[in-house]
Amino acid sequence: MLAARYLGPDKLEMLEVPIPDLSDEEALIRVEACGFCGSDLGIVAGVHPRARGPLTLGHEFCGTIHRMNTAGHEFDIGDRVTAFPLISCGECSACRSGQSHVCRSLKLFGFDADGAMAEFVRIPIHSLLKLPKTMPASIGAVIEPLAVAVHGVSMAPRRNVKNIAVLGAGPIGLLTALVASSESESNVCISDILPSRLELARELGITSYSAGAEMRERIMAATNGEGVDLVYECAGAPSSAVDMTSLLRPRGTIVNLGVFKRPVEVDLQAINFKELTLIGSRVYTKDDFKTAISMAETLPLQRVVTHSFPLRDVQAAFECFRGGKGVCKVLILPN
Numbered sequence: 141m142l143a144a145r146y147l148g149p150d151k152l153e154m155l156e157v158p159i160p161d162l163s164d165e166e167a168l169i170r171v172e173a174c175g176f177c178g179s180d181l182g183i184v185a186g187v188h189p190r191a192r193g194p195l196t197l198g199h200e201f202c203g204t205i206h207r208m209n210t211a212g213h214e215f216d217i218g219d220r221v222t223a224f225p226l227i228s229c230g231e232c233s234a235c236r237s238g239q240s241h242v243c244r245s246l247k248l249f250g251f252d253a254d255g256a257m258a259e260f261v262r263i264p265i266h267s268l269l270k271l272p273k274t275m276p277a278s279i280g281a282v283i284e285p286l287a288v289a290v291h292g293v294s295m296a297p298r299r300n301v302k303n304i305a306v307l308g309a310g311p312i313g314l315l316t317a318l319v320a321s322s323e324s325e326s327n328v329c330i331s332d333i334l335p336s337r338l339e340l341a342r343e344l345g346i347t348s349y350s351a352g353a354e355m356r357e358r359i360m361a362a363t364n365g366e367g368v369d370l371v372y373e374c375a376g377a378p379s380s381a382v383d384m385t386s387l388l389r390p391r392g393t394i395v396n397l398g399v400f401k402r403p404v405e406v407d408l409q410a411i412n413f414k415e416l417t418l419i420g421s422r423v424y425t426k427d428d429f430k431t432a433i434s435m436a437e438t439l440p441l442q443r444v445v446t447h448s449f450p451l452r453d454v455q456a457a458f459e460c461f462r463g464g465k466g467v468c469k470v471l472i473l474p475n
């Protein structure tokens with residue numbers, strides 16, 4: 141079968157590899173769609189802390205069950221599925237307390253084991269989740285990033301939250317803004333430094349401002365100089381680490397979904413003086429995936445997918461994704 145293989149820094153190639161063998165606990169999925177994620181940029185650049193080549197990329201995907209031992213579970217050959225891509229140790233304190241998504245040695249398909257940017261992918265049966273038969277493949281491949289947004293939004297209490305700011309209008313920021321808007325009557329606005337991303341946010345019906353001065357002025361004007369109640373930090377950039385405290389009212393809350401590649405400056409005095417709450421949000425639980433699957437039908441997710449390519453064109457797809465301009469989700473359609 142063909143697979144998009146990361147071989148080493150800046151080496152992403154389409155290669156012929158054997159179809160994986162299965163144990164009784166595993167299923168072979170025929171991949172319909174698989175998305176690029178910001179973290180794939182880090183893998184291909186050779187700066188991801190764990191991913192080592194040779195490795196098939198891809199952790200955001202959907203497909204159909206092609207082969208497996210069908211005895212003793214709810215799945216059948218031909219079922220449309222996505223996969224919960226986390227691999228947890230089952231032994232650390234997080235795993236033992238039911239929080240395996242923050243496992244001390246958390247691993248993922250597409251980072252630590254071969255992923256789904258290929259004709260087929262091997263996944264443990266217990267990691268599969270059924271998708272509605274009518275769901276388009278392009279939406280099935282967005283369930284994983286949508287689950288990131290669902291988890292982030294679930295992390296902070298929403299009582300007395302009227303005004304929300306989302307920092308960063310990449311896929312996670314946009315999805316977070318959509319989930320936050322759909323779950324309450326709060327005013328949600330989003331910021332980014334790229335005009336093309338703000339344009340897409342506007343098309344999705346989200347109030348959007350240029351990051352920094354414009355966002356700050358608009359928020360302060362709209363909130364009587366108080367600031368918003370809740371910030372979702374989805375940029376993972378040094379400038380948004382500064383904005384996240386300055387945009388909040390006293391006793392406001394920050395949920396950090398953006399992955400910061402290195403330590404950055406944070407205004408701890410603002411956290412101290414305004415008694416802010418800072419909450420980390422990492423990936424998702426299986427329940428978040430289920431929520432994402434049921435929410436997917438009601439959100440305008442089709443607009444988030446801006447490009448799709450056949451598997452053979454994976455390098456062009458990657459260049460398109462890395463180029464960034466006018467790009468949100470880039471999908472590979474292997475079959």
Ligand SMILES: [Zn+2]
Nearest residue numbers: 177178179200
């Ligand atoms: Zn991802």
Ligand SMILES: [Zn+2]
Nearest residue numbers: 229232235243
């Ligand atoms: Zn663990």
